Amino acid sequence: MASKKERELIFNKFGGKCAYCGCELLKGWHIDELKPIRRNRKWDRKKRKWLYDGTCKHPERLHIDNQMPACASCNINKHTLSLEEFRKLVGGFLTSLNRDSTQYKIAKRYGFIEEVVKPVIFYFETVQSQQSEAN
Numbered sequence: 576m577a578s579k580k581e582r583e584l585i586f587n588k589f590g591g592k593c594a595y596c597g598c599e600l601l602k603g604w605h606i607d608e609l610k611p612i613r614r615n616r617k618w619d620r621k622k623r624k625w626l627y628d629g630t631c632k633h634p635e636r637l638h639i640d641n642q643m644p645a646c647a648s649c650n651i652n653k654h655t656l657s658l659e660e661f662r663k664l665v666g667g668f669l670t671s672l673n674r675d676s677t678q679y680k681i682a683k684r685y686g687f688i689e690e691v692v693k694p695v696i697f698y699f700e701t702v703q704s705q706q707s708e709a710n
């Protein structure tokens with residue numbers, strides 16, 4: 576668990592914004608491990624759910640240098656994915672919306688949605704490239 580001071584440092588890494596989508600972080604924001612730590616879990620047959628024992632496969636990654644401020648939805652979607660796996664997932668959202676979401680398809684036909692095909696660039700990557708240009 577990050578201390579209050581560490582949480583504050585992580586929150587401020589990208590000006591109080593989600594490292595991935597760039598939205599303003601709200602109360603209840605998450606700390607994501609950029610390189611996933613992969614928490615150890617066991618399936619509990621009686622409770623019919625995964626139980627985490629508090630250990631993980633990569634405890635060395637529980638470090639502020641690897642910890643990113645994330646909104647709940649980015650953190651939940653990234654889950655244990657690597658950055659490139661997450662990029663692939665986000666990049667596929669348009670395909671799955673067009674395939675699976677009737678509301679999306681109707682909204683598109685009514686002209687509410689304009690699709691843009693472009694590479695997935697995370698907010699922290701934009702910030703980092705601006706910082707390196709400034710230096």
Ligand SMILES: [Zn+2]
Nearest residue numbers: 593596646649
């Ligand atoms: Zn986000």
